[in-house]
Amino acid sequence: MSDDLDELYQQVILDHCKTPRNFRVLEGANRKGEGYNPLCGDNYTVFMKMDGDVVKDITFQGSGCCISKASASLLTDSVKGKSKSEVKELFKKVHDMMTTGHVDDEGVGKLAVFAGVHKFPARVKCAILSWHAAVAAVDGQDGPVSTENESN
Ligand code: ZN
Numbered sequence: 001m002s003d004d005l006d007e008l009y010q011q012v013i014l015d016h017c018k019t020p021r022n023f024r025v026l027e028g029a030n031r032k033g034e035g036y037n038p039l040c041g042d043n044y045t046v047f048m049k050m051d052g053d054v055v056k057d058i059t060f061q062g063s064g065c066c067i068s069k070a071s072a073s074l075l076t077d078s079v080k081g082k083s084k085s086e087v088k089e090l091f092k093k094v095h096d097m098m099t100t101g102h103v104d105d106e107g108v109g110k111l112a113v114f115a116g117v118h119k120f121p122a123r124v125k126c127a128i129l130s131w132h133a134a135v136a137a138v139d140g141q142d143g144p145v146s147t148e149n150e151s152n
Contacts, residue, residue, distance in 0.1 A: 010113050012074075013066065013067065013113055014066070016074055017067075020060075021076055022077070022080075024061065026047035026049060026058070026059040029047035029048055030048070031047070031049070032045060033046040033136035034046075036145075036146050039122060044061065044063075044130050046059075046133040048137045050084075050138070053084045054084075056081075058080050060072045060076055064126065067117065071126070074114075075131060078110075087134060088138070091134070093107040094111055098114055101118040128147060
């Protein structure tokens, strides 16, 4: 089991887990998305400053496992400067990659480090959590999202 996890916890993931980027509350944020993964206890808030359709700035706060934190960190790096439709397109590619292991070289860039999670279904929920929160934020939805089930 730990061998498999070693494979999963690659260097990039560990780096972003230990030193998450954009890990703060965003002053002047006009969008917010919350994600909670009850299976693992991951709980994050994604803050966005959107100018029209474009994500001008994005940060996150919260706590959870290494995979969820590294994923949120890489998400903020990847989503900044993108339009709403680009964020949703990237989400689809990332979701596809995390669930099937198929990497779209054109689109996902360094997010490819998460391709390995498809072998660990419980970890997919950790890795995709912040993406659900980010999509909720660009859509301007209120209320928390969960990787378990949607409720309101
Ligand atoms: Zn987790």
